[in-house]
Amino acid sequence: MKIKEIEASETWPLRHKVMWPNKPLDFVVLPNDEAGLHFGLFEKEMLVSVISLFIESQDGQFRKFATDNYYQGKGFGTKLLNHLISEAKKRNIKNLRCNARMTAIEFYQRFGMKVASDIIRKNGKDYVLMELDFEQ
Numbered sequence: 001m002k003i004k005e006i007e008a009s010e011t012w013p014l015r016h017k018v019m020w021p022n023k024p025l026d027f028v029v030l031p032n033d034e035a036g037l038h039f040g041l042f043e044k045e046m047l048v049s050v051i052s053l054f055i056e057s058q059d060g061q062f063r064k065f066a067t068d069n070y071y072q073g074k075g076f077g078t079k080l081l082n083h084l085i086s087e088a089k090k091r092n093i094k095n096l097r098c099n100a101r102m103t104a105i106e107f108y109q110r111f112g113m114k115v116a117s118d119i120i121r122k123n124g125k126d127y128v129l130m131e132l133d134f135e136q
């Protein structure tokens with residue numbers, strides 16, 4: 001298992017396959033992808049989990065976190081999110097947030113993230129804003 005920084009374009013196939021398989025590939029390309037930091041977890045040289053971090057001043061937002069369906073529930077997402085949290089801390093980020101799919105709320109709570117909004121409906125799915133305040 002190895003985690004390293006990757007190009008935005010390397011995240012697109014997994015984002016697409018795992019999160020929005022019924023949409024065109026362009027749907028998972030973010031307008032500000034080039035400004036983000038992208039991390040990939042490789043298992044036996046194969047990219048199995050991706051996550052992207054966008055930093056504005058001392059605020060960080062992670063987006064498009066996806067583990068290949070076959071590899072889900074094996075601890076890879078936990079390793080990758082822990083890596084992202086430590087990278088965020090290194091960069092002096094004070095607050096890390098994400099829009100969490102309802103199915104992932106409990107997963108993020110394990111990392112100390114807290115629900116910080118009502119339900120937001122977007123593209124036919126429900127989300128909540130979740131936050132992790134490093135200063136608390």
Ligand SMILES: CC(C)(COP(=O)(O)OP(=O)(O)OC[C@H]1O[C@@H](n2cnc3c(N)ncnc32)[C@H](O)[C@@H]1OP(=O)(O)O)[C@@H](O)C(=O)NCCC(=O)NCCS
Nearest residue numbers: 065066067072073074075076077078099100101103104107
């Ligand atoms: C959320 C996700 C990235 C986690 O990655 P992962 O590699 O499965 O993470 P882990 O194996 O470390 O942990 C999964 C744990 O969270 C739980 N979990 C929470 N939400 C889950 C989900 N949507 N799918 C699978 N497991 C989920 C599992 O029960 C598992 O618990 P366990 O450790 O007790 O078995 C991955 O499940 C995924 O890609 N889901 C679909 C896309 C998605 O929802 N992305 C997040 C959008 S906010």
